[in-house]
Amino acid sequence: MTQYLDFEKPLAEIEGKAEELRALGRANAEMDVESEAKALDAKAVQLLNDLYKDLTPWRKCQVARHPERPHCQDYIAALFTEFTPLAGDRNFADDHAVMGGLARFEDQPVMVIGHEKGNDTKSRIDRNFGMARPEGYRKAIRLMEMAGKFGLPVITLVDTPGAYPGKGAEERGQSEAIARSTEKCLQIGVPLVSVIVGEGGSGGAVAFATANRVAMLEHSVYSVITPEGCASILWKDSEKMREAAEAMRMTADELKALGVIDRIIPEPRGGAHRDKAATIAAVGKSISAMLKELAKKDGGTLVNDRRQKFLNMGAKGLAA
Amino acid sequence: MNWITNYVRPRINSIFSRRETPENLWQKCDECGTMLFHRELTDNLKVCTNCGHHMAISPRDRLTALFDGGIFSELKVPEPVTDPLNFRDQKRYPDRMKAAQKSTGEKEAMLVGLGEIGRTPIVAAAQDFSFMGGSMGMYVGNAIIAAAQEAVKLHRPLILFSAAGGARMQEGILSLMQMPRTTVAVQMLKEANLPYIVVLTHPTTGGVTASYAMLGDVHIAEPNALICFAGPRVIEQTIREKLPDGFQRAEYLLDHGMLDRVTPRTELRDELITITRMLLNQPPAVRGDLPPPAEVPPAPAPETPAPEQAEAEAAPPVAKK
Numbered sequence: 001m002t003q004y005l006d007f008e009k010p011l012a013e014i015e016g017k018a019e020e021l022r023a024l025g026r027a028n029a030e031m032d033v034e035s036e037a038k039a040l041d042a043k044a045v046q047l048l049n050d051l052y053k054d055l056t057p058w059r060k061c062q063v064a065r066h067p068e069r070p071h072c073q074d075y076i077a078a079l080f081t082e083f084t085p086l087a088g089d090r091n092f093a094d095d096h097a098v099m100g101g102l103a104r105f106e107d108q109p110v111m112v113i114g115h116e117k118g119n120d121t122k123s124r125i126d127r128n129f130g131m132a133r134p135e136g137y138r139k140a141i142r143l144m145e146m147a148g149k150f151g152l153p154v155i156t157l158v159d160t161p162g163a164y165p166g167k168g169a170e171e172r173g174q175s176e177a178i179a180r181s182t183e184k185c186l187q188i189g190v191p192l193v194s195v196i197v198g199e200g201g202s203g204g205a206v207a208f209a210t211a212n213r214v215a216m217l218e219h220s221v222y223s224v225i226t227p228e229g230c231a232s233i234l235w236k237d238s239e240k241m242r243e244a245a246e247a248m249r250m251t252a253d254e255l256k257a258l259g260v261i262d263r264i265i266p267e268p269r270g271g272a273h274r275d276k277a278a279t280i281a282a283v284g285k286s287i288s289a290m291l292k293e294l295a296k297k298d299g300g301t302l303v304n305d306r307r308q309k310f311l312n313m314g315a316k317g318l319a320a
Numbered sequence: 321m322n323w324i325t326n327y328v329r330p331r332i333n334s335i336f337s338r339r340e341t342p343e344n345l346w347q348k349c350d351e352c353g354t355m356l357f358h359r360e361l362t363d364n365l366k367v368c369t370n371c372g373h374h375m376a377i378s379p380r381d382r383l384t385a386l387f388d389g390g391i392f393s394e395l396k397v398p399e400p401v402t403d404p405l406n407f408r409d410q411k412r413y414p415d416r417m418k419a420a421q422k423s424t425g426e427k428e429a430m431l432v433g434l435g436e437i438g439r440t441p442i443v444a445a446a447q448d449f450s451f452m453g454g455s456m457g458m459y460v461g462n463a464i465i466a467a468a469q470e471a472v473k474l475h476r477p478l479i480l481f482s483a484a485g486g487a488r489m490q491e492g493i494l495s496l497m498q499m500p501r502t503t504v505a506v507q508m509l510k511e512a513n514l515p516y517i518v519v520l521t522h523p524t525t526g527g528v529t530a531s532y533a534m535l536g537d538v539h540i541a542e543p544n545a546l547i548c549f550a551g552p553r554v555i556e557q558t559i560r561e562k563l564p565d566g567f568q569r570a571e572y573l574l575d576h577g578m579l580d581r582v583t584p585r586t587e588l589r590d591e592l593i594t595i596t597r598m599l600l601n602q603p604p605a606v607r608g609d610l611p612p613p614a615e616v617p618p619a620p621a622p623e624t625p626a627p628e629q630a631e632a633e634a635a636p637p638v639a640k641k
Contacts, residue, residue, distance in 0.1 A: 163530075165550030165558050170568060171576050175529035175549040182503050183535060202487075203499060203530040203549070210500040224487045224496040224527070234409035234489060248492040249405050258404070260493050307504045311465065314404060314458050314494040 002274070005062045008051065014044045048270045055219060057245035061227055063219040064198050065161075068273040070280055072099055072114035072157045075197065078277070079284040080105055080112060086143060088135075092172060095136030097128045097164070100143045105155065106288060111147035113140050113208065114157030117198070130199075131164035134177035137207050141177075141184045148188035153291055156208040159198035161226065163207075181207035186307055189299025193290040195265070195283055196220045197272075212306050213290040214260070216252040217279070218267040222260070223250035259313060263290070349373055365585045374522060374542050374585055378424070379431035379446035382481060386444055386589055392435030395443070397428070397466050400458030405492050413490040420452045429454050429484070430463040434470065437479075438593035438605035443471040446481040449523070454484035456528050457491040461498035464532060468505035477515035477596050482533040486526020499531040506535045515599040517592065520547050520570070520579070538595060539579045540588070541570035547578070 004012040018040035025033035055063065063069075076083050080103035087094040100113035117130035140156075147154045163174055185192060185208070194211035200222030209222075216222060225233075227241035230248055249255065252264045265286045268275035294302065346355045351373035360369060365385055366377040377385075384390040407413040421427060429451040433444050445467045447454045454460075464480070471478040487495035509516045518536030520529075522545035530549055541547060548568040556563060566572045570582045583591050593605050 163549065165554045167555060167559060167561075167563060167567070170548055170550065170555065173534075173576070173578050176534040176578060178530040178549070179499075179503065179532075179534040182500055182531065183507065186500060186503055186507060202496060203527050206496060206499045207530075210503075222493060224489060224492055230489050243409070247405070247407050247409060248489070250493065255493055258493065260497060307507070310497065310500040311504055313497045313501065314400065314461075314491075316401065316404075 003067060005059070005066065007059055007062070011044060011047050011051065014040055014047060018044065045269075048274075052219075052270055056242065057221070057248075057251050058227060058242040060219045060251050061199075061221050061241075061245055063271045063273075064221045066271065066273045067119070068276075069198055070272055070276045071119065071198070072116040072159060074276060075157055075280055075283060076103065076112060076114070078280045079287070080110075081107075083112070086146075087139070089138035089142060091135065091138060093133075093135045095128075095133050095139060096126050097130050097132040097160070098136035098139055100140060102152075105153075105291070108291075109152050111143050111152050111154045112157070113143055113154065114197075115160040115204075115208070117159060128164060130160045131162060132160065132204060133164050133166070133169045134172045134174050137163075137177035137181040140208060141181050144181075144184045144188050144192075148190050151190055153191040153193070153294070154188065154211075155287055155291075156192070156194040156211065158194060158196045158200050158205045158209050158222075160201045160204045161199055162201035163204035175203075178203045178207045182210050185210035186310075187303065189303050191291055191294035191297070191302060192306065193287060193294070195287065196222050196261070197283065201226065210306070210310065212294055212302060212309070213262045215263045215265055215283075215286045215290060216255065216261045217265050217272060217283070218252055219271055220252060221245075221250040222252075222255055223248050259316065347375075350375065367585050372543065372584065374544065376449060376483075376522070377585070378450070379426070379448045379481070382446045383431060383433040383435075383444055386437060386479075386592070387433065387435035388437060388439065392433035392444070395432040395434055395463075395466055395470055397430070397432060397459065397463045400462055403490075404458065404494055405490070407490040407492065409490070416452065416490065424448060424451045426451055428459040428463070429457075430460045432463050432467045432470075434474075434476075437589065438597065440477075440593065440596055440600065440602065440605075441474065442477050442479055442596060443467050443474070444479045444481070447483045447528075449483040449485070449521075452488065453486075454528075455486060455488035455495070456484055456498045456502075456531075457488035457495045458498070460484075460488075461501045464502045465505045468508045471514055472508050472512045475512070475514065477517065477600065478509055479517045479519065479592060479596070480532065480536070481519045481521055482524045482528055483521045484524060484526070484528040486528055496527065499527050502532040503535065506532055515596055517595065519588065519592075521545050523547070525549070525551055534578070537599070538581075540581045540583050540591070541573065541579050542585055542588075543570055543582055545570045547573050 018037045021033045021037045025031050083101060083103040085101040097115060099116045103110060103112050115130040116127050118124035118127035144154055163178060192211040193213045194209040196216040198220055202224055227245035228238045230244035231240035232238040255261045256264055265282050268278045272279040345358050347358055347361055348355055349368040352371035354370040366375040383392050403413045426448060429448045431446050467478055506516060516536050517538045518533055520533055520541040524533050524547045546568055552563055552568060573579045574582050597605055
């Protein structure tokens with residue numbers, strides 16, 4: 001059963017009606033409900049198309065946070081083989097908000113690292129809702145370093161509301177860990193590609209997404225602060241998140257226009273959560289294409305290109 | 321007549337008598353409440369002479385206090401696109417910029433200066449918290465990159481004074497991209513084996529702490545400066561408990577291994593001179609005997625050019641046999 005977002009209410013009604021009708025049909029064999037139900041189905045499809053054709057930035061943000069959206073572990077399970085998780089920062093702990101390890105992508109050994117939000121109450125708490133602590137970033141640093149040493153391409157999957165704002169996280173140097181992770185991204189002489197599959201929340205996302213190529217799912221978002229946070233600071237009212245989401249330019253289209261991301265991966269009708277397999281396959285194709293673009297470059301070129309890309313960023317602004 | 325003497329004249333007098341004590345002559349310490357004589361406070365680098373509280377100091381005053389004889393030249397920062405997102409909250413971003421420029425008299429939130437400290441040539445950058453919370457946008461990123469490039473070109477150390485609420489939200493994702501951009505700047509310095517010293521001042525938070533401010537060779541903070549990623553209010557809302565005293569203050573970070581030193585502003589210059597000279601493998605600085613630039617006698621004869629003379633003065637005293 002799909003969880004509907006608030007703006008999908010009309011859709012929920014239609015789909016609910018169709019469902020009721022079919023249940024009625026099953027109970028009374030002589031009733032012919034199929035044609036009517038089909039008409040409702042068609043109406044639902046039409047509505048879904050209309051709803052998702054022009055999602056506002058705030059609605060995209062809601063879709064990006066949808067609990068049933070495919071997460072890091074879904075991508076790893078479907079796209080990678082021989083996944084061997086590697087744990088710990090060798091310092092303090094293993095952060096479950098960040099998963100990573102060795103794996104094969106299209107038979108090539110790679111290092112895959114990503115935020116994992118979890119998919120039920122228990123796993124969400126275990127994963128801390130995808131909000132990494134310093135040890136998560138330090139684990140990622142360790143894995144990236146290893147990948148650099150052994151010449152393995154690094155693939156990062158970004159899906160985090162942001163780095164965890166907690167007492168222990170601050171005491172153990174949350175900012176330093178993020179800064180070092182970004183620094184490591186800029187140092188390694190292997191291809192580094194990143195896909196923002198859900199929420200790209202602030203510094204917690206940058207620490208993984210400072211890559212040669214960055215792709216973004218169509219309804220993912222990537223921003224300096226959550227719309228709620230921005231609204232409460234600039235509008236002094238966290239209910240103004242719609243305006244904030246609009247003003248901040250956090251959607252894939254806008255980020256591509258600004259040159260912050262390189263490609264947009266289209267999502268199935270009604271968002272990634274309505275057809276996980278198709279979404280995952282599209283992400284796989286995109287990763288494969290990005291790795292091919294980088295395959296011929298040597299380590300030094302990869303590092304220089306990456307740095308130059310970020311140094312040049314923002315030179316144009318939005319030509320609007 | 322009565323109306324004039326009883327009402328109008330006192331009014332006129334009161335208007336003029338208000339000017340007797342100009343507001344800028346005294347400043348109240350926000351910490352201990354002592355009224356401080358303005359000139360005394362400025363001479364003490366805006367550190368309260370009573371309780372040692374460090375008040376905000378403008379980047380220009382800071383660089384003037386840092387460099388020998390207060391002399392430095394300003395580095396031109398490449399101009400970014402203005403208002404790249406056409407951002408508008410309750411006000412338009414360009415209007416907020418204009419207001420900040422008017423109130424601070426500065427162009428943007430970072431000032432880069434070239435000069436000497438203890439006769440060691442350095443590049444210094446200072447962030448301005450009074451300019452839109454010192455927030456890091458394209459200009460601040462450009463300033464740090466320009467400072468690093470200049471340091472590499474001239475083979476000088478970079479000393480950076482951080483002060484910011486974090487990223488500049490009005491530049492959205494582009495402000496976030498200053499995290500990797502400034503990190504590239506730090507890498508340029510590291511690859512050239514040049515010292516990069518960060519002085520973290522009150523407050524340094526958010527994306528600024530999580531990029532260039534935490535990547536220094538040496539981290540020095542001013543006493544009681546707030547230094548964090550997420551602010552105390554955000555954390556209290558998240559964990560729903562009271563935070564310990566002094567949480568996220570400089571001394572707390574020193575205890576937790578995030579800083580090398582906590583140093584009062586009045587001792588900073590000497591300490592920076594000592595550290596940079598050691599990192600550059602130079603002899604100890606000669607203190608106290610340097611004549612101000614104006615008093616340097618003109619070179620008497622062409623055979624003894626001035627630069628050599630300056631070098632001889634900077635050299636350590638040689639023990640007499």
